[in-house]
Amino acid sequence: MKDHYVITICREFGAEGHEIGKQLSMQLNIPLYDKDILAMSAQQLGVSVDRIAGKDERVQKSCFSPYLLMSDEIPGEKLFHTESDLIRQVAESESCIIVGRLSDYILRNVPHCIKVLISAPFEQRVKIIADKRNLSHDKAARLVREMDAVRNSYYDYYTKGKWTQDSEKDLVLNRRLLDINNCVCVIAKIYEGINNIKKA
Numbered sequence: 329m330k331d332h333y334v335i336t337i338c339r340e341f342g343a344e345g346h347e348i349g350k351q352l353s354m355q356l357n358i359p360l361y362d363k364d365i366l367a368m369s370a371q372q373l374g375v376s377v378d379r380i381a382g383k384d385e386r387v388q389k390s391c392f393s394p395y396l397l398m399s400d401e402i403p404g405e406k407l408f409h410t411e412s413d414l415i416r417q418v419a420e421s422e423s424c425i426i427v428g429r430l431s432d433y434i435l436r437n438v439p440h441c442i443k444v445l446i447s448a449p450f451e452q453r454v455k456i457i458a459d460k461r462n463l464s465h466d467k468a469a470r471l472v473r474e475m476d477a478v479r480n481s482y483y484d485y486y487t488k489g490k491w492t493q494d495s496e497k498d499l500v501l502n503r504r505l506l507d508i509n510n511c512v513c514v515i516a517k518i519y520e521g522i523n524n525i526k527k528a
Contacts (some may be wrong), residue, residue: 332374333360333522335515338493339446341475342453343503348446349427351512356519358528361418362427369410380382383407385428386478388486430483431493442522444515445494448503 334476335352339345346362353360366384371376383404412434418424419435426435432443448456458468483492494500499518501511 333519334419334423334435334438334441335425336435336441337425337427337444337521338432338497339428339448340448340453342457342472343446343478344456344508345429345446346402346510348515351508353425355487355512355516356423356425358425359418360425360427361403361415365411365414365426368414369407372410372414373406374471380407385482387481391435394417405409430486430491432497433483433487434473436491436496441497441499442515442519444517445497445500446511447494447500452503466515 335349337345337349339348347361349360366381367377370380373380384407387404400464408430411429415426415431415434418426419431419438420439423475426481432441435441435443450469453472454468457463457472458465461468461471500517500519501510501514506514
C-alpha cells in the first residue's frame with residue numbers, strides 16, 4: 329500500500345475543474361498536473377506543445393491518406409498512450425492532483441486514488457463560459473455542447489464504452505449550490521481524513 333494519495337478530477341466543460349484543482353493544490357501543498365501532462369508528453373515525443381495541443385483529450389480518427397502517412401504528424405493514439413504512461417508514473421511516485429485526460433480510468437485499479445467528478449447544470453456552465461470568454465449565450469451554449477460531445481467521445485473511444493465521466497467516482501460535486509471554495513473544502517477534508525486514518 330502506498331503512503332500517498334492521488335486525486336483525479338474529472339470535470340464537465342465549464343464546471344471549473346481546473347480552477348478547483350489549482351486552489352486545492354495550493355491548500356494541500358501537493359502538485360497539480362493538467363496541461364503539464366501535455367507539456368511533459370510533448371517533451372517526451374520530441375515535439376512542440378503546439379504540434380499536439382489539438383489532439384489533447386480528443387479522438388483523432390484514423391486517416392489513410394498517403395500524404396499524411398509521409399508526414400511527421402504525431403498520432404492521437406501515441407499521444408494518449410504517452411500521457412497515460414506519465415499519469416501512471418506521477419501517481420506511483422507522489423501525492424498529486426491530476427485533472428482530466430482519463431486519469432480516473434487510467435488509475436481505476438489504483439487503491440491510493442480518490443476519484444472526483446465536478447459537474448454543474450448546463451445553464452450555469454454556459455454562463456461561466458460566456459463570462460470567461462466574452463461570448464454570447466448562444467455561442468457559449470454551442471461551445472459547451474460541442475465540448476461535452478468531445479469529452480464523451482474521448483471516454484467512449486479509449487475505454488471501449490466501458491467507462492463514462494461519472495463511472496465509479498468516490499465523490500461527485502454538483503456546482504449548483506457549491507462555489508469553488510466549497511468544492512475545495514470538501515475534497516480537502518476527504519483527502520486529509522483518509523491520510524489521518526492511514527496514519528492512525
